[in-house]
Amino acid sequence: MRVKVNDTVEVIAGNDKGSRGKVLTVNKKTGKVVVEGMNLVYKHVRRSQKNPQGGRLSKEMPIQISNVMIVCEKCSSPSRTGYRYMKDGSKERFCKKCGAGHGEVAPPKAAYAEK
Ligand SMILES: [Zn+2]
Structure with a gap:
């Protein structure tokens, strides 16, 4: 989703x-x-009572x-959206066209963090 x-x-x-x-x-x-x-x-x-005018x-x-x-707010065009993991292991959505992040969607997970 x-x-x-x-x-x-x-x-x-x-x-x-x-x-x-x-x-x-x-x-x-x-x-x-x-x-x-x-x-x-x-x-x-x-x-009705709520809509007296009908x-x-x-x-x-x-x-x-x-x-x-x-x-996408950055390139202001409808674009495909992808998911990627950030350095701290959190997940974010991003614009596949210009690469701008669309905000975090999942909290950081140690398993995906960069070591
Ligand atoms: Zn974009």
């Missing part, structure tokens, strides 16, 4: 192809992510994780 909450991703398939947004939730079970402002559907809402409400629907790509 390479995508994490708060990542900026670009949608690479479907109606929102080419748009970028922030990841709001990741569902590991279904392999889907909800991205801010992407894959919007209008939900028709009946008048009407239409836009809502983000989950997108298949394979249809989004993480946008």
Whole structure:
């Protein structure tokens, strides 16, 4: 699972192809992510106490994780992401295009540390 909450991703398939947004939730079970402002559907809402007006409400629907790509902050392009071990044995994600780190994903492990 390479995508994490708060990542900026670009949608690479479907109606929102080419748009970028922030990841709001990741569902590991279904392999889907909800991205801010992407894959919007209008939900028709009946008048109720909570919604005295009723009407239409836009809502983000989950997108298949394979249809989004993480946008690298450094080279600002959607890029493939890899994992690598750091000198102290911690694991981080990195941009395969420019090599910039995308932050630590696992705490240092002695077994992977450089001796
Ligand atoms: Zn990059």
